[in-house]
Amino acid sequence: EKQVFQLRAHMYQARSLFAADSSGLSDPFARVFFISQSQCTEVLNETLCPTWDQLLVFDNVELYGEAHEMRDDPPIIVIEIYDQDTVGKADFMGRTFAKPVVKMSDEHYCPPRFPPPLEYYQIYRGNSTAGDLLAAFELLQIGPGGKSDLPPIDGPTDMDRGPILPVPLGIRPVLSKYRVEVIALEYQVFILSIVPRPALDNQHTFASQDLPENELLHPPLNIRVVDCRAFGRYTLVGSHAVSSLRKFIYRPPDKKAQHWNMTG
Numbered sequence: 001e002k003q004v005f006q007l008r009a010h011m012y013q014a015r016s017l018f019a020a021d022s023s024g025l026s027d028p029f030a031r032v033f034f035i036s037q038s039q040c041t042e043v044l045n046e047t048l049c050p051t052w053d054q055l056l057v058f059d060n061v062e063l064y065g066e067a068h069e070m071r072d073d074p075p076i077i078v079i080e081i082y083d084q085d086t087v088g089k090a091d092f093m094g095r096t097f098a099k100p101v102v103k104m105s106d107e108h109y110c111p112p113r114f115p116p117p118l119e120y121y122q123i124y125r126g127n128s129t130a131g132d133l134l135a136a137f138e139l140l141q142i143g144p145g146g147k148s149d150l151p152p153i154d155g156p157t158d159m160d161r162g163p164i165l166p167v168p169l170g171i172r173p174v175l176s177k178y179r180v181e182v183i184a185l186e187y188q189v190f191i192l193s194i195v196p197r198p199a200l201d202n203q204h205t206f207a208s209q210d211l212p213e214n215e216l217l218h219p220p221l222n223i224r225v226v227d228c229r230a231f232g233r234y235t236l237v238g239s240h241a242v243s244s245l246r247k248f249i250y251r252p253p254d255k256k257a258q259h260w261n262m263t264g
Helices: 067-072 255-263
Strands: 002-015 028-034 037-040 054-064 077-083 091-098 101-103 119-125 128-141 175-186 199-212 221-228 234-242
Touching: 002 028, 002 067, 002 077, 028 054, 037 054, 067 101, 067 128, 077 128, 091 128
Parallel strands: 101 128
Antiparallel strands: 002 054, 002 128, 028 037, 028 077, 077 091, 091 119, 119 128, 175 199, 221 234
């Protein structure tokens, strides 16, 4: 028995990807395979933690079998991560697998199953781990009424991205503005022998960044040390990833609560 579906792949973000370039970074994109179809996200340059924030829609997916089998045991989705090279073919960086949450045409699109939450999927490169993919996948049956009966894709829209659909509201994380500050005090470099620690004169740098309010969804902080050469060239000396920023988060005190404690 033929069943027709629409697959929605909500590709939000990846973190701690494999560094494919000599710079210690990559130009990653993701390719999603399902049955006989595949689609790619856009390429994001020089990052190990890309935020694609992209919805890939697979229309007219034909599956054969009983309806209850489709709902309880849908086909596997394969997601592969590649590094886009300026010359030659893209380099494979890792692979992961996922199962979509299935909605049959006679079911309501409502909690607790829908909309599906973003989940982390472990990426593997051979037998080694190679980062995580933050995404959600839903397989929606197309009933007698056609695609008009499918739940609408609830914004937001971004005209600057052209045909690229962002992850819809209800699935994308709620973002807040963070000020990321880095104070470089000193560093050590070990190259065959111990080099004295040069003072960096308390260099202080900061940047504003929109990050999810859910701390579990924060990307790691990647630090690279490079050796600057002549003519604008540089060579990677080393890198380090701060996997969790939780202990570094400062939250301003609640002034209303303070006022209540003082007056109450």
